[in-house]
Amino acid sequence: MLPVMTGMLLDEENTVTLAELCHACAVHAEWILELVDEGVLEPMSGPAGRYRFPAVSLQRALTVRHLQRDLGINLAGAALVMDLMDEIRVLRARLRIVEHER
Numbered sequence: 724m725l726p727v728m729t730g731m732l733l734d735e736e737n738t739v740t741l742a743e744l745c746h747a748c749a750v751h752a753e754w755i756l757e758l759v760d761e762g763v764l765e766p767m768s769g770p771a772g773r774y775r776f777p778a779v780s781l782q783r784a785l786t787v788r789h790l791q792r793d794l795g796i797n798l799a800g801a802a803l804v805m806d807l808m809d810e811i812r813v814l815r816a817r818l819r820i821v822e823h824e825r
Contacts, residue, residue, distance in 0.1 A: 737778035738767060744776055748784045755784065761802040763787055 745752050758764040759774075764783060766774035783805060790801040 738775040739778055739781060741766075741774045741776070744781060744784060747781055748788055750784075750788065757798060758784060758787060758802075761798055763802050763805050 739747070741752055741755060744755055748755070755764065759766060764776060764780045766776055768775065786808075787798075787801045787805065790796040790804055791798065796804065
């Protein structure tokens with residue numbers, strides 16, 4: 724019998740709480756709040772204890788955790804990497820549009 728996988732579909736409409744994000748990333752809230760301070764994550768609203776994040780924040784937080792843990796990149800460097808990855812994503816989308824118009 725095949726193993727059954729469960730999970731949540733992460734899209735732009737779903738949100739996660741600070742506690743859910745901490746649990747999914749296996750980190751303390753202080754680390755998530757550092758990502759907020761660096762601009763890596765942007766909470767949607769509410770005081771720090773009641774932050775809600777777009778569900779895509781989970782992937783961003785996991786990527787930063789990987790950069791720090793596995794590659795030894797500090798938080799400022801990881802924030803820069805995330806900015807560059809975002810820029811690459813935007814440029815690739817623009818390129819697809821240009822190529823489609825040809």
